[in-house]
Amino acid sequence: MSNTIGVGLVGYKFMGKAHSNGYRQVAAFFPDVALRPVMKAICGRDETAVRAAAAQFGWEEYETDWKKLVARDDIGLIDVSTPGDTHAAISIAAAENGKHVFCEKPLANTLAEARQMLDAVQRNKVVGMVNFNYRRVPAVQLAKSLIDSGRLGTIYHWRAVYLQDWIMDPNFPLVWRLQKDAAGSGTLGDLGAHIIDLARMLVGEITEVTGLTETFIKRRPTLAATTGGLGAAAGAEMGEVTVDDAALFLARFANGAVGTFEVTRFAKGRANCNSFEINGSKGSVRFNLERMNELEVLLDDEMPDVAGFRTVLVTNGNAHKYLSAWWPAGHIIGWEHTFTHGIYDLLNGIAAGVSPAPTFEDGLRCQAILDAVERSAGSKQWVEPEY
Structure with missing residues (x-):
């Protein structure tokens, strides 16, 4: 074989x-x-x-x-x-x-x-x-390990933001991400999907949401050409933006925790700030992708005179998931490594005949929450995802 x-x-x-x-x-x-x-x-x-x-x-x-x-x-x-x-x-x-x-x-x-x-x-x-x-940032895996082992106790709060600023210029063109027929939704689907998936992985299933969406710039120049990455050149005509520029929502989790979510491409100075904080009865963790090798951790068992958040450098291959494949402790990894980690798990899953998480079932559940947020924004009511 x-x-x-x-x-x-x-x-x-x-x-x-x-x-x-x-x-x-x-x-x-x-x-x-x-x-x-x-x-x-x-x-x-x-x-x-x-x-x-x-x-x-x-x-x-x-x-x-x-x-x-x-x-x-x-x-x-x-x-x-x-x-x-x-x-x-x-x-x-x-x-x-x-x-x-x-x-x-x-x-x-x-x-x-x-x-x-x-x-x-x-x-x-x-x-x-x-x-x-x-999911495959080692610091996020550490957060999951602390939650799963009970070291944070009962989880009460999830709060997450995913903030960017790359379309704030009203002359930035109408790329596919700003068109509903191509993208489905704007920041909600593009950025919100990420923090919804992280919330489900770390805290649990979401049972109810209420939210709002906003489009700040409703017309933009049409697209002349893409220029690599997220860059693009504008044409002479104008077209309609058909997705949201920002979305915010509240959520209730099945385990009793509550959560807040905010995504936008209009946060001046934030290039790619994917950040969350989780508060439990015994401790808290805080993560920011722009410092992706670090996890801020607070645990109840500290002596009072040194209690507080500590910054853990998550680069030790003997203690942190995926890191044994890379460099000696203290030598950081980057955004691109998360794709290698995912492909590693995917290939092992194919060999075993098992779909690794996040599976298509996870993808559907995320989609159901995105759908519920859009329905809530239209109705201005609490809405249950249709799993």
Whole structure:
């Protein structure tokens, strides 16, 4: 039996670059990985651009039609790193062709699509995993360990923000993330999905939400060209922004905890501030992605004269998850490593025939909360997610 699996990646820009790096690095740094990825083909509609991406990122070949990619006999895993409007079609077709599926977040643009995607992977008995990569920050894993072991006691509060500022310029163009037909929603789906997933992982299921959304700049120049990452050049025409610029909501958890969530792309000076604080009866933790190798920890068992938050540098391979693969203690890792960690767990899951968390079921539950927040913002009432 072969210990390799052919990979086909749909999407070659921001996320395609990050995923490609993960496939290149995983076996080199995690030699115990159960399956080694073979980077068979990357797919995109622009032949010139995808050909260049294949050469740059280390793919053997390229395709310009994802339908051909998912039908290839030499590929066993399809990676969906495209805008949300194509997640369902590609993932369902991949599953129907017997391929395992690794899909970018949020799982879909609608709750109905998410249900169809979950059904497809379950019916075809393939692995389905969603790339909520912040689960695999070692500091977040430490927070989970402290909660699961009971060291924080009963959890009372979750408060989280995900703050960016990259579209504050009213002349920034109408990229796909600002169009509902492509993105599904704005900051709510793009950023809110991340902190919802972290809340579910760390605190538990959400039973009820009430929220609001706001669009500050309602018309923008149309898109002339993308310029890499989140950059873009504006055209001469104007178009309508059809998603939210900011969203805020309150939540109740099944275990009795309460939570606050805030996401925006209009927080001046915040490039990528994904931050949460959890308060329990015996302690608290606080995390900020912009200092991703650190976790602030407060525990009840400290002597009174030195009690308070301590900053833990989460880089010790003997104590912290994933770190034994990388560098000596104190040598920090970066954002890109979370993708390698996710791909490591994915490949091990495929070998074992088990979908690693976050599964498509997790993706659907996140989608149900996003849907509930949107319904609440429209009705101005508390709403229950439709799991």
